[in-house]
Every structure is written in structure tokens, then in C-alpha cells.
Amino acid sequence: MDRIARLREKMMVKGIDYVLLGPNSDCFYLTSFREEQMERPLLFVVSLDDHFFLAPKLYDEQITQLGYRVEAYGDGEDPFSKLTLERGRSVYLDDWLPTFISLSIVERYGPSKVGRASELLSPMRAVKDEDEIALMETAVRVSEKVLEEVLPTIKEGLSEKHVSRLIENKARELGSQGPSFEPIVTSGPNTSMPHMRSTDRKLKNGDPIVLDYGIRWKGYNTDTTRTVFLSRPSAEVERIYNVVKEAQSIAEERVRSGMSGAEADSLARTVISRAGLGQFFIHRTGHGIGIDVHEPPYISKDNEEPLVDGNVFTVEPGVYLPGKLGVRIEDMVILRGRAQVMNSLSKEILVL
Incomplete structure (x- = not known):
């Protein structure tokens, strides 16, 4: 059964008349079409007996080539005049639709109920099929080759930004669509900030x-x-590194289908806490990944939903001492009863 048909089944069970998506990751999951949402509304509309795109004429030919009907409008036309929804019906909207589009739909069609399309699509996307898994396995192999080729070029005196650009350029050189996000390269005390953007700071001897x-x-x-x-880390830094490594290893070895995200999170968190470093583990243990970098399931202490076979997620514990240093190790895993680690890069201490 194709994905649109599966979505319709869910709509019928829940009594939902329309699902409206912007041209983002949910739309890509259903149609293979993805584009930036600009000031001109671009929507994929699914009803119980029809589906089509509402799109500017700029995209008419492009979408038609994918095999979808397009209700196209030109500049100066009212785009919503092409959107023939029945008033007073239930409408589930893409979580990420711009406010002006969502408000226009609600004001114009007076839906009896407005819901979040992610309630239907997130559980579908969280369980990867074998084609998706095969594609992601290839992606991981290419991704690892990026780091294998960049690591030997990293040396004292290069800036964080320079190394970030090396990674980005190598990703494109090896045939990818580019980085999935701007590479985070931090050094020295900057490593204590998990999502800090790379800076002009130059790498120094002794840096993590x-x-x-x-x-x-x-x-x-x-x-x-x-x-x-x-350079070789101090005994205390090496201890922290090995605690993070052990936390990740135990989580990967012990996570099982049927565990909640919170239970999986606790596998890594308990190791770090017992080492006296719990207060320095300041984020969740992992997140689902696929069409989006961050998507369900979340491996976090507030997620009571069970993990299921076909989930693909990260395991990335870390310890961050403010103003001093941070250590994080991250793999991707596939859940098939137990976790199958997708990465093969070494996690032994590496001195460049």
C-alpha cells in the first residue's frame, strides 16, 4: 500500500476530511517533492477521495512530471480560489505552515475541527521501510568517508570555521546533496556548548x-x-571521555523494542550519573532521524512512547563542563528487536 493510501486509512479511522501540507518533509515523504515555502502558498492537499497540489505556475511543470495533478495559479490570482474545500469539515494542517496560510484556510473554510497533520504522519515516518533503511545505510557509509578524509587534514592553526567548510565541501565532493546541517566544529572551551556555531577560534595544541x-x-x-x-588528553579528560563512551556503548547494547524513549535515555544517563557527571549531561540521549535531522522517536526522559522495530535514531550522550570542555560521541542505530549500530568509525581516543 502506498503512503498516501495509508494516510487515507488513518484519516477515515479518525474522521478527518482534509490534510494540507506545505512542501516540506511530510510532503516529501508522500510525494518525493520538496521545496522552500515562500510568500506564494504551495500546498499538497489530501482528501478521502482525491489528492493534488495547489501551487504557483512556477512549479506546474516540475510537479506534473512527478505524476501529480496541479491546481496552478498565476501572480495576481487568489490562490485559495483554486482550493475547493467544503466548509465546516475537519482539516489537519502541517505543523510548519506559515501563519498567514493557516489563518487564510481557517477563515475561508470555517473548519469544524483543526488538527495537526503530524499526529498522522509522524508515526508513519518513524517506522522506516527497508528501502529507506538501505538508503540511509548508504548515506552513513558516505558520511563516514567524509570524516575519514577530513581528519588527516585537521591541524593546529586552522580555525573551527575552516574545518567546518572542509567537511561541507567534502560532503558535496563525495556526491551528497550537501550537509544535513551546518557542521558543528568546536574546540577547546567552546566544546562545552553543544550547539555552538563554529567560530574563528584557531585550533591549539591540547584542544579537544x-x-x-x-x-x-x-x-x-x-x-x-x-x-x-x-594532543594526548589529561587523565581527567580521558576519564570523562571513557565515561561518555561507556554510556553510549551500554545504551546501544541494551536498548530494545518496546522500551519507552525515557527508558532508553536512562540507559546512558545512569552511567554518567554514577560517574558523578550527571549534572553535566544537559540534553536528551538521542533523536529519530530520516527526512528531517530531528524527528520522532525522541530518546528523552519525558518520552513514554514505546520504541518499535524500524525506528532509526541517534545515541549521543555527552558531558559538558562550562568554560572548560565537552565530550560527545554519536552514532545512528536501527531498531530490529535490538539496536544495530549503523556507524563503524572508531570511538577509541584519537590524537591527531
């Missing part, structure tokens, strides 16, 4: 270096982190 990066491959993303060093 956090390399958090991914590639986009045929619409799907990877996400990997390694922490490396420009």
Missing part, C-alpha cells in the same frame, strides 16, 4: 575538538559526532 556533522543523501539525513584531540 567536537565534530558534529551529517550529509543529506537522496532526501535523507545522517548525524554523527566524534570528539578528537590535538
